[in-house]
Amino acid sequence: xxxxxxxxxxxxxxxxxxxxxxxxxxxxxxxxxxxxxxxDRVLAAIADLGYRRNVAARSLATGRSQAVGVLxxxxxxxxxxxxxxxxxxxxxxxxxxxxSTTTSNDAESVDEALDFLFGRSIEALVLMAPTRAVLDVAxxxxxxxxxxxxxxxxxxxxxxVSVDQGQGVRLAIDHLVAHGHTRIQHxxxxxxxxxxxxxxxxxxxETMRLGLSRLPMIEGDWSAQSGFDAGSHVDPSATAVFCGxxxxxxxxxxxxxxxxxxxxxxxxxxxxxxxPEAAHMMPPLTTIRQDFRRVGALAVDVLVAALAGxxxxxxxxxxxxxxxxxxxxxxxx
Amino acid sequence: xxxxxxxxxxxxxxxxxxxxxxxxxxxxxxxxxxxxxxxDRVLAAIADLGYRRNVAARSLATGRSQAVGVLxxxxxxxxxxxxxxxxxxxxxxxxxxxxSTTTSNDAESVDEALDFLFGRSIEALVLMAPTRAVLDVAxxxxxxxxxxxxxxxxxxxxxxVSVDQGQGVRLAIDHLVAHGHTRIQHxxxxxxxxxxxxxxxxxxxETMRLGLSRLPMIEGDWSAQSGFDAGSHVDPSATAVFCGxxxxxxxxxxxxxxxxxxxxxxxxxxxxxxxPEAAHMMPPLTTIRQDFRRVGALAVDVLVAALAGxxxxxxxxxxxxxxxxxxxxxxxx
DNA sequence: CTCCAGAGTGTTTGCGTTCACACTACGGTG
DNA sequence: CACCGTAGTGTGAACGCAAACACTCTGGAG
Numbered sequence: 001x002x003x004x005x006x007x008x009x010x011x012x013x014x015x016x017x018x019x020x021x022x023x024x025x026x027x028x029x030x031x032x033x034x035x036x037x038x039x040d041r042v043l044a045a046i047a048d049l050g051y052r053r054n055v056a057a058r059s060l061a062t063g064r065s066q067a068v069g070v071l072x073x074x075x076x077x078x079x080x081x082x083x084x085x086x087x088x089x090x091x092x093x094x095x096x097x098x099x100s101t102t103t104s105n106d107a108e109s110v111d112e113a114l115d116f117l118f119g120r121s122i123e124a125l126v127l128m129a130p131t132r133a134v135l136d137v138a139x140x141x142x143x144x145x146x147x148x149x150x151x152x153x154x155x156x157x158x159x160x161v162s163v164d165q166g167q168g169v170r171l172a173i174d175h176l177v178a179h180g181h182t183r184i185q186h187x188x189x190x191x192x193x194x195x196x197x198x199x200x201x202x203x204x205x206e207t208m209r210l211g212l213s214r215l216p217m218i219e220g221d222w223s224a225q226s227g228f229d230a231g232s233h234v235d236p237s238a239t240a241v242f243c244g245x246x247x248x249x250x251x252x253x254x255x256x257x258x259x260x261x262x263x264x265x266x267x268x269x270x271x272x273x274x275x276p277e278a279a280h281m282m283p284p285l286t287t288i289r290q291d292f293r294r295v296g297a298l299a300v301d302v303l304v305a306a307l308a309g310x311x312x313x314x315x316x317x318x319x320x321x322x323x324x325x326x327x328x329x330x331x332x333x
Numbered sequence: 334x335x336x337x338x339x340x341x342x343x344x345x346x347x348x349x350x351x352x353x354x355x356x357x358x359x360x361x362x363x364x365x366x367x368x369x370x371x372x373d374r375v376l377a378a379i380a381d382l383g384y385r386r387n388v389a390a391r392s393l394a395t396g397r398s399q400a401v402g403v404l405x406x407x408x409x410x411x412x413x414x415x416x417x418x419x420x421x422x423x424x425x426x427x428x429x430x431x432x433s434t435t436t437s438n439d440a441e442s443v444d445e446a447l448d449f450l451f452g453r454s455i456e457a458l459v460l461m462a463p464t465r466a467v468l469d470v471a472x473x474x475x476x477x478x479x480x481x482x483x484x485x486x487x488x489x490x491x492x493x494v495s496v497d498q499g500q501g502v503r504l505a506i507d508h509l510v511a512h513g514h515t516r517i518q519h520x521x522x523x524x525x526x527x528x529x530x531x532x533x534x535x536x537x538x539e540t541m542r543l544g545l546s547r548l549p550m551i552e553g554d555w556s557a558q559s560g561f562d563a564g565s566h567v568d569p570s571a572t573a574v575f576c577g578x579x580x581x582x583x584x585x586x587x588x589x590x591x592x593x594x595x596x597x598x599x600x601x602x603x604x605x606x607x608x609p610e611a612a613h614m615m616p617p618l619t620t621i622r623q624d625f626r627r628v629g630a631l632a633v634d635v636l637v638a639a640l641a642g643x644x645x646x647x648x649x650x651x652x653x654x655x656x657x658x659x660x661x662x663x664x665x666x
Numbered sequence: 667c668t669c670c671a672g673a674g675t676g677t678t679t680g681c682g683t684t685c686a687c688a689c690t691a692c693g694g695t696g
Numbered sequence: 697c698a699c700c701g702t703a704g705t706g707t708g709a710a711c712g713c714a715a716a717c718a719c720t721c722t723g724g725a726g
Contacts, residue, residue, distance in 0.1 A: 006396050006711080006712090009711090009712055009713085010712065010713065011712080019675075019676085020675065020676045020677075021676090021712090021713080022675075022676065022677080022714085022715095023674085023675060023676080025713070025714065025715095026674095026675090029714085033672095033673060033674060033675090034674075034675090035673090035674065035675090038674080038675085052451070052452055052454070053452070053712090053713080054393070054454065054711085054712050054713070055389075055398075055452065055453050055454060056388075056389045056390075056392040056393040056398065056454070056711085056712080056713090057389075057393050057681090057711070057712035057713040057714090058712080058713055058714075059389040059681095059713090060387070060389040060390050060393050060680095060681050060682065060683085060711090060712080060713070060714095061680080061681055061712075061713040061714045061715080062681085062713080062714065062715090063339055063681070065388075065389065072418075074418050074422070076411055076414035076415045076418060078409055081409035081414050082409045085405075085407050085409060085435045088433065088434060088435050089407070089435060092434060092449060097432070097449075097453065098433065098434070099430070099432070100421065100431065100433050101421060101425060101431070102418045102421050102422060116425060116430075118385070119385055119386075119388065120388050120430065121385070121387070121388060121389070144338075223609065224609060224610050224612065224613040225609075225612070225613070227613070228613055247609070247610060250610055250613045250614070251613045253613075253615070254613040254614070254615060254617070257615055276556065276557060276558075276580070277557050277580060277583055277610055279557065279558070280557040280558070280560070280561055280583045280584045280586075280587040281583070281587070281614075281615075282586070282587060282590055282614075282615040284587070339681080339682090342681090342682055342683085343682065343683070344682080352705075352706085353705065353706045353707075354682085354683085354706090355684085355685095355705075355706060355707080356704090356705060356706080358683070358684065358685095359704095359705085362684090366702095366703060366704060366705090367704075367705090368703090368704065368705090371704080371705085386682090386683080387681085387682050387683070389681085389682080389683090390681070390682030390683040390684090390711090391682080391683055391684075392683090392711095393681090393682080393683070393684090393710095393711050393712065393713085394682075394683040394684040394685080394710080394711055395683080395684065395685090395711085396711070
């Protein structure tokens with residue numbers, strides 16, 4: 001305590017401006033009813049002294065932290081990262097502080113991360129929960145603050161913000177079908193990932209609805225490497241593959257190339273996400289775009305509304321968008 | 334203030350345990366000289382009440398925030414993101430709180446971000462400064478806290494943590510030369526990016542040292558799209574291209590493919606960074622790997638040492654590593 | 667001229683914690 | 697047996713701010 005340099009306090013500012021510290025507080029908080037001359041003197045004193053309000057004292061006095069926790073999966077993937085950046089920005093714009101922490105998907109790690117966040121008395125939480133395990137851990141602790149869910153694909157509505165996975169999948173399948181494909185195989189994301197399951201379920205539902213052949217699914221883990229590995233398990237009779245994300249599509253196309261299978265000449269491939277690299281893969285990848293930034297911003301809107309006691313904004317899942325490039329052609333074209 | 338629910342305080346715990354609040358504090362802070370029985374009673378009371386220490390009050394009393402700011406460029410690229418996650422993790426492991434905020438590279442945005450961070454009275458700062466502009470803004474404000482620099486490529490030593498850009502570039506050039514290339518062209522990162530300039534300078538130095546042909550440089554902006562655009566400006570006499578990063582290499586290879594130029598048959602390409610997708614590009618990309626996570630962790634080590642008043646750890650730039658794949662062959666192979 | 671309303675400002679208290687210091691009880695020493 | 701050191705614990709103040717309340721002017725109505 002002794003060796004810590006403390007900056008000027010309100011009292012110092014007040015002394016210099018010849019007013020009371022309360023007046024300084026009022027100026028700072030934009031209260032009405034301050035004589036312009038007084039306000040100017042206070043402002044000048046603040047500038048002179050380089051005064052900054054002490055956040056700790058403020059939050060102790062008010063009992064509010066102005067902090068919102070953000071739990072981020074520790075994989076530097078384009079989607080979650082984009083959403084996170086959007087969340088951070090929106091939070092700051094709303095005058096809130098983002099308290100972010102990364103975590104792996106195991107229960108212990110999540111629990112520890114939540115301990116950290118709740119320990120800093122966050123007022124709300126953005127939970128990026130790619131797996132049910134993460135969701136379960138979070139559910140296990142009664143949270144007295146509002147929580148917005150990301151990456152859960154609509155689960156926990158209306159508190160979840162998402163892109164409509166089912167609609168995105170249908171966009172993909174219908175595009176393949178429009179090109180004449182009936183034997184479509186699916187490389188899924190990891191079994192524990194909520195969005196992977198949603199895409200898988202939607203894939204099954206849509207192929208059944210359209211009466212398409214049912215080919216075995218191949219499970220990947222989102223990584224390009226797993227897409228590559230999946231390449232050796234592609235059904236010989238398949239004419240198109242719907243990949244759970246773009247990275248796996250990249251790996252798959254690599255593997256196919258090694259086996260002399262041309263995309264899209266011999267096999268069509270469609271991805272999901274539309275990462276920036278998708279446009280420059282060989283061939284450029286036809287895929288389903290998700291607006292990650294918008295999703296992140298909307299999550300903050302939800303929390304801000306909740307904190308203000310207002311009605312929540314509309315959180316029906318946002319539409320995905322088909323991006324047509326060159327990895328899809330007719331079967332046997 | 335009235336409508337805010339406040340949790341139990343030290344006094345509540347003390348009352349329940351039949352001790353003074355000071356004893357509770359001592360137990361919490363792990364002071365020696367507490368009778369085991371007393372400690373147990375306090376611990377039990379804490380558990381019963383679900384007591385959590387109030388961070389605001391603590392930091393007001395100590396004058397320390399335990400918070401370390403992290404300034405992140407708002408581009409969700411693999412490298413910075415990986416480093417950021419490593420920083421966040423290391424900070425938490427060190428008992429510090431990461432206060433992260435993203436920013437674009439313009440002065441105003443950076444200034445605003447720094448306002449935010451310093452306004453929360455951070456004790457140290459991890460500055461991810463990809464451009465000189467960011468560095469300049471940060472320099473303009475006298476910071477009384479230690480700052481660790483990332484992405485500056487060794488500038489601001491010993492406070493900067495980086496991968497040795499020069500050595501990485503030499504690795505790349507030497508690899509190309511070993512394959513018989515003498516006409517190597519360079520696609521640079523954006524002119525304002527520090528690391529881009531370092532790579533460029535190292536490229537010039539190394540090609541001169543080896544007496545290689547001097548071909549015009551092409552400026553990109555790190556994006557795959559800019560690499561693609563660069564494709565139409567590749568010198569016809571070049572036999573190899575050294576790309577400032579992997580994404581640009583991806584775009585370049587795409588553009589070359591469109592013009593019927595095979596990689597590496599007709600032109601060799603080498604990247605930089607080794608993003609996870611590099612292994613599955615067509616062809617798999619030979620590139621220079623940077624250990625982003627290690628760099629992030631080391632930045633925290635620097636700050637922790639500085640805060641503890643200890644000697645700084647060794648921050649000589651870390652070595653880059655050549656990853657040989659298939660995008661490099663002999664000229665006219 | 668007195669009174670009152672209200673604009674503008676000051677005073678006091680409390681937020682939950684740590685720090686500095688004070689106190690108590692107990693055992694050993696001279 | 698008085699004394700002192702020390703282990704264990706308590707007391708009061710301070711941290712910087714916001715909230716509640718109290719005060720002092722000024723000008724206009726009566």
